[in-house]
Amino acid sequence: MERKIEDKTILDKFLEDFVSVVEKHCKYIVVSGFVAIAHGRSRGTEDIDMIIEKLNKKKFILLHKDLIKAGFECIQSENPEIIYEDYLTKTTSVRYTRSGEFLPEMELKFTKDELDDLQIKERIKLPFTGLDVWFSSIEMNIAFKEEYLKSDKDIEDAKHLRIVYGKEIDENKIKEIKDKINKLRMKK
Amino acid sequence: MREEHMRQVERWALYVREHPTEWQQKLKNLIDAQIIIARRAYAKLAETEQGREKIRIIRQNK
Numbered sequence A: 001m002e003r004k005i006e007d008k009t010i011l012d013k014f015l016e017d018f019v020s021v022v023e024k025h026c027k028y029i030v031v032s033g034f035v036a037i038a039h040g041r042s043r044g045t046e047d048i049d050m051i052i053e054k055l056n057k058k059k060f061i062l063l064h065k066d067l068i069k070a071g072f073e074c075i076q077s078e079n080p081e082i083i084y085e086d087y088l089t090k091t092t093s094v095r096y097t098r099s100g101e102f103l104p105e106m107e108l109k110f111t112k113d114e115l116d117d118l119q120i121k122e123r124i125k126l127p128f129t130g131l132d133v134w135f136s137s138i139e140m141n142i143a144f145k146e147e148y149l150k151s152d153k154d155i156e157d158a159k160h161l162r163i164v165y166g167k168e169i170d171e172n173k174i175k176e177i178k179d180k181i182n183k184l185r186m187k188k
Numbered sequence B: 001m002r003e004e005h006m007r008q009v010e011r012w013a014l015y016v017r018e019h020p021t022e023w024q025q026k027l028k029n030l031i032d033a034q035i036i037i038a039r040r041a042y043a044k045l046a047e048t049e050q051g052r053e054k055i056r057i058i059r060q061n062k
Helices: A010-022 A033-038 A057-069 A080-090 A114-121 A138-149 A152-168 A171-184 B002-018 B023-047 B051-060
Strands: A028-031 A047-052 A072-074 A094-098 A105-110
Touching (some): A010 A028, A010 A057, A010 A105, A028 A033, A028 A114, A028 A138, A033 A138, A047 A114, A057 A072, A057 A080, A080 A094, A080 A105, A114 A171, A138 A152, A138 A171, A152 B002, B023 B051
Parallel strands (some): A047 A105
Antiparallel strands (some): A028 A047, A094 A105
16 A cells, blocks of 8 residues: 555655665664554654664765765764764764754664664565555564553554554564563663 | 543554554644644744754754
């Protein structure tokens, strides 16, 4: 179900333009709040969270230059070496906007552990969203929101996804992911 | 209050589930309006004294 042009939000268009550059360089996934919003969750957001494969410096600089050429800018620095050394390799995210625009923002980070690698490996396109974009799985998003992020907003996002997907959701998979979150992110 | 809010989340999620081609246009207005209003506010702030510096601080603190 492709979404009609007139139904696409500013966030949708921003994401599709950003993705059209990123996908030429590496695998990526969109995670967290935008996943819920793309499924109709009725709340606002100023940013979209994206995880990309870890790149070496040379490859990242090529990606950054292509993003600049496509009309984006990085808030943290104009210098891709600084972005790479001072942020991405220290597992800190960076933010890109359309050049000269304050909003929306793409929050970009590298994969940081085997859980992120698994998210990339199991990435999925979600026809319900009408967007031709790779997302982390619904089970992954629900598990992270219920077990790790846990704010009121995250619990509501998870509830929304559970209702939209109903019986299609694999509860065993969610449990497996929650166990991994506890082991890798919460050191339980 | 919190319970009522969660019930509203459930009601809307059910609407989305049952109206897969209708929810998008309804939600578009809400999402676009939020971004347009925030952009307008940032643009106004940028015109004020030290506005650009304030925006820089807001962005760095996100």
